[in-house]
Amino acid sequence: MAVVAQLSPSSYTETTRLSSSQLSLSSTHLSSLRRRAFRPIIRPRNPTISCSVNQVQAPVAVEQDDPKSKTNDCYGVFCLTYDLKAEEETKSWKKMVNIAVSGAAGMIANHLLFKLAAGEVLGPDQPIALKLLGSERSLQALEGVAMELEDSLFPLLREVKIGINPYELFEDAEWALLIGAKPRGPGMERAGLLDINGQIFAEQGKALNAVASRNVKVIVVGNPCNTNALICLKNAPSIPAKNFHALTRLDENRAKCQLALKAGVFYDKVSNMTIWGNHSTTQVPDFLNARINGLPVKEIIKDHKWLEEGFTETIQKRGGLLIKKWGRSSAASTAVSIVDAMKSLVTPTPEGDWFSSGVYTNGNPYGIAEDIVFSMPCRSKGDGDYELVKDVIFDDYLRKRIAKTEQELLAEKKCVAHLTGEGIAFCDLPEDTMLPGEM
Amino acid sequence: MAVVAQLSPSSYTETTRLSSSQLSLSSTHLSSLRRRAFRPIIRPRNPTISCSVNQVQAPVAVEQDDPKSKTNDCYGVFCLTYDLKAEEETKSWKKMVNIAVSGAAGMIANHLLFKLAAGEVLGPDQPIALKLLGSERSLQALEGVAMELEDSLFPLLREVKIGINPYELFEDAEWALLIGAKPRGPGMERAGLLDINGQIFAEQGKALNAVASRNVKVIVVGNPCNTNALICLKNAPSIPAKNFHALTRLDENRAKCQLALKAGVFYDKVSNMTIWGNHSTTQVPDFLNARINGLPVKEIIKDHKWLEEGFTETIQKRGGLLIKKWGRSSAASTAVSIVDAMKSLVTPTPEGDWFSSGVYTNGNPYGIAEDIVFSMPCRSKGDGDYELVKDVIFDDYLRKRIAKTEQELLAEKKCVAHLTGEGIAFCDLPEDTMLPGEM
Known part of the structure; x- marks a missing residue:
């Protein structure tokens, strides 16, 4: 069974690129009981930029180094230490929600992310962490997206993580918006597209199964989205099938x-x-x-x-x-x-x-x-x-x-x-x- | 004085293209008292697609022709007859606001328009009319923008008008968001850019002076935006200078x-x-x-x-x-x-x-x-x-x-x-x- 997603430079859609050895490891069927124990093994160690969240509460007059020098796994201002407890208490904010978005460097995501971060979807009391999944090819573009999110000063946006490994980006996701898919190349049959994109969604299903919230809601946008959603849910047996949607x-x-x-x-x-x-x-x-x-x-x-x-x-x-x-x-x-x-x-x-x-x-x-x-x-x-x-x-x-x-x-x-x-x-x-x- | 804005195909910025005879006519200095009388003369008759608003209130079981066959000056579903009075009363909606946007086929506008239409700026009780100003070259793209606005079913968006004539698009505008400007071509001096874009903003200032709300707020985004804003306000003497902003x-x-x-x-x-x-x-x-x-x-x-x-x-x-x-x-x-x-x-x-x-x-x-x-x-x-x-x-x-x-x-x-x-x-x-x- 060939499970390598071969990605050529494409237009606006983005996706992950995984080696066949990574996929064969992660295609091991994991029960929900075993998944935590297995997680360190199944994670492909691809470059990921993520954010940790801690606290500097009161203003402290200290000279501080560039946060990037201390950690290489977070993006810009979203690396910074802060505490949402204060907002949860003073502003009656809800608990932060993790939203994972694939194809995050593409044009659809470029519109969507700024709507999510502005609170247009989940409301003005819902702090948000955005987990942006792209491809190796789009990693620089993802940095650009993260920079624009920084520059937009959205009060609700508390974490931005970018990377190419769904096992890291989907961790504890409450929403997974799966936009990334390979566009059909010249002369490609629909069966070929189903196979290539199906493999991406099989892999992302496995990743959701392994690390996402058991309550995650998945919206599949990448085409052919119905069958991609079916593949995704079949590869995530520990998440209710009812939680998967194909966008119509x-x-x-x-x-x-x-x-x-x-x-x-x-x-x-x-x-x-x-x-x-x-x-x-x-x-x-x-x-x-x-x-x-x-x-x-x-x-x-x-x-x-x-x-x-x-x-x-x-x-x-x-x-x-x-x-x-x-x-x-x-x-x-x-x-x-x-x-x-x-x-x-x-x-x-x-x-x-x-x-x-x-x-x-x-x-x-x-x-x-x-x-x-x-x-x-x-x-x-x-x-x-x-x-x-x-x-x-x-x-x-x-x-x-x-x-x-x-x-x-x-x-x-x-x-x-x-x-x-x-x-x-x-x-x-x-x-x-x-x-x-x-x- | 050369006042022809020569526009070459450009990247994302859009603007108007006017003939020199149109500009020489419209550069006539008009006092605020004279402007209404002069309006029919100074308006260049360029193609414009606009919407009229009337009412079919109760459901009526009649077969209806394509609205486009009745009028050639409106866009798609926004041509349709409806009455905001009902919403004003039942939903306590405010009076509709006209927002004019230049460079409306460009990428900045493509993000901005959907935020405006979603009520992100003026709130959920403010119905909106969008007046989209582009160039002859971008008129097709503007139709595409209007189509996507239609397909988004924004409840607050009640009118969309597209065109290339600021004298029509700026009519009764409460906001004018002037994004469109010519990008600097290879080898162009800053003085050249000031001149070419300055002419666009002189023209748009005259149009605002002639037809916009006396209370219009103008935000100039097209560069060099400070001096463009100065040119714009100087050409709109009947609008308070305080109403003009350059975006920083x-x-x-x-x-x-x-x-x-x-x-x-x-x-x-x-x-x-x-x-x-x-x-x-x-x-x-x-x-x-x-x-x-x-x-x-x-x-x-x-x-x-x-x-x-x-x-x-x-x-x-x-x-x-x-x-x-x-x-x-x-x-x-x-x-x-x-x-x-x-x-x-x-x-x-x-x-x-x-x-x-x-x-x-x-x-x-x-x-x-x-x-x-x-x-x-x-x-x-x-x-x-x-x-x-x-x-x-x-x-x-x-x-x-x-x-x-x-x-x-x-x-x-x-x-x-x-x-x-x-x-x-x-x-x-x-x-x-x-x-x-x-x-």
């Missing part, structure tokens, strides 16, 4: 916007928007259950031909159109949709509404095949968890399209069997279903 | 971070940080008045040689170092510093503290030459206005350095006399004082 929120947001545009209403009037299935061209934006001003979409938009034919295509072509206009892929709005996905898990879902997320299908009430990651309608109490929405309706059109994206995900699953511990891979993926404008 | 907040933030690093404290312990003078290498980060944990910096940092020699250089070299590491100039942290600058004007300054901004020197209590734009310590009641801080101290070292940056700004002013209505320009700028890493 940008698709949901775009679908809401296009329905609003067609109906002539502002986008905040569109609710109950489900994206079913794979984050690919087989995705199913559900206009049967979606509502505009509380009414079924079909009662507001009478152009049903457009709903059945133009609507989905318009959403899917948006990424490609954006690259044509803007010259780059949609980094800012993707980052916003990650923020939305996180907020949806930590905020109670408004009464009667729901959101979409690619989640594990076991126990789903829709009759969708078990043991895949499929975008479905979810509600949350705001505790980080979610439940699937039961009161949705289906018609033949919706059923047929859901079956198609389900078949695709089952085929993708067979194609990565070697990465999920289910035997020998068999790839039969005739169609190219990558979304235009995505790598 | 990133310098202030970087200075705070470096002092914190040296002192071994977290950056939130550094206060009272002034940047004096020009946003150039002659800038003076003031460690005499700055405080760490409430104590004078010199009592905490005993390495006075570093303060006098290393400190300023470290701050100034940061932009260049960042380009080396990250491969791009500091877009994200610059956007954060613009957010900081805006917040400082709409939030009461914490007791005993202050912030830096490049502002008009008339009436300053420090003995600095009048009639230039100079970064100085400011306090605000949070009403959008500011007052200069009186209780600052000076020593010979500080006085000497302030005098140097003052001389530079006076020389720059002479060099743009043709753009401020003060006669014939005379340029004597021997030194290259552009900050490394800036265009």
Whole structure:
């Protein structure tokens, strides 16, 4: 089984580069009981810059050396000694949260990190530690990102650690936002992309399994994100499968916007928007259950031909159109949709509404095949968890399209069997279903 | 007098391209009384995409055509008809604010716009209209930006207008964030840059004078920003000179971070940080008045040689170092510093503290030459206005350095006399004082 992630210089996506010996060590299956004991052995000793946190509380008039001379494992001002106890008491701050981000030197992360650090997602009383995972190639760029985070003086940002080893960066992570993935090179088959990126997510799953919080919420953004999320959760057996998400929120947001545009209403009037299935061209934006001003979409938009034919295509072509206009892929709005996905898990879902997320299908009430990651309608109490929405309706059109994206995900699953511990891979993926404008 | 802004394809900065006939028309000096009558004549009729706002309030089950077919002057979902009255009443929202941003297709704006739209600056009850000014060359990219803003479903964002005509985009603007400027080409003298960018800001000053809110707050980011701000305010005689700012907040933030690093404290312990003078290498980060944990910096940092020699250089070299590491100039942290600058004007300054901004020197209590734009310590009641801080101290070292940056700004002013209505320009700028890493 070849498990070496070969990375060539790429555009905005970033990931880890591990040697095959490191991977063969870390691919040892570890039970959650054994993982602590094994940790020193399985950690590849790659360069990492991290921060330790202690205290100089009162102002002390002493000349101090450059902190870097004392320790080589922290970044800039975030190496400095300070105590959050004071803030926790005087400002009623919560306990610090570790957020790990892969592909951290890329453009999506460049938008996302500054939102996280500004408290836009978790609120003004939540101190944050950012653990930035990049590749050897992007380590310098990661330093640049850390410098800009320093210069931004975010009061809530208390730790920044950069590095290329997920076993170090994911330690005690409460959130893992897995953006980094290898972009598809010229002439590369979708099966090849599944294999190469699958290996990255298998490795990151193992790292999460070994060192992350047992409560970690994982949002997979790197494509093909559904199957990457499946691989990741299969390699992290001691973390609940329910904690893994594949991002379909940008698709949901775009679908809401296009329905609003067609109906002539502002986008905040569109609710109950489900994206079913794979984050690919087989995705199913559900206009049967979606509502505009509380009414079924079909009662507001009478152009049903457009709903059945133009609507989905318009959403899917948006990424490609954006690259044509803007010259780059949609980094800012993707980052916003990650923020939305996180907020949806930590905020109670408004009464009667729901959101979409690619989640594990076991126990789903829709009759969708078990043991895949499929975008479905979810509600949350705001505790980080979610439940699937039961009161949705289906018609033949919706059923047929859901079956198609389900078949695709089952085929993708067979194609990565070697990465999920289910035997020998068999790839039969005739169609190219990558979304235009995505790598 | 040559007043044609010749723009070549550039990196991330954007600006307007106007024909000489348009400029000669619009350079007519208009009194505030005459400006409304003149408006139709002075507006160059360049392509602009804008939005009108009316209302479809209750859900209406009608088939609707593409809104674009009805009007060609609005962008996507922001063309749609809706009524803010409902939100103003039910959600206690404030009256919508127009924010104009130049260089809106560039990287700094790409970070800033999403922060503004998310309500990060003006709060969760402030609906926002974004007026995005670009160049003919960047109009497609601006569409891409507007598409990503649509796809982000920001509830507060109620209007997006894109175009290349400041007379249309600045209409009723309460904020004008002037980021767009021509980057210095190979072999271009600083005097040449002052002239070319000065013309852009003269034109934008005239446009603000003609159509913006009389209360508009202008933050000039495009370099050389102090003198650009001076040119801008001189061309907008009916707007108070006090309303114009040149951004030195990133310098202030970087200075705070470096002092914190040296002192071994977290950056939130550094206060009272002034940047004096020009946003150039002659800038003076003031460690005499700055405080760490409430104590004078010199009592905490005993390495006075570093303060006098290393400190300023470290701050100034940061932009260049960042380009080396990250491969791009500091877009994200610059956007954060613009957010900081805006917040400082709409939030009461914490007791005993202050912030830096490049502002008009008339009436300053420090003995600095009048009639230039100079970064100085400011306090605000949070009403959008500011007052200069009186209780600052000076020593010979500080006085000497302030005098140097003052001389530079006076020389720059002479060099743009043709753009401020003060006669014939005379340029004597021997030194290259552009900050490394800036265009």
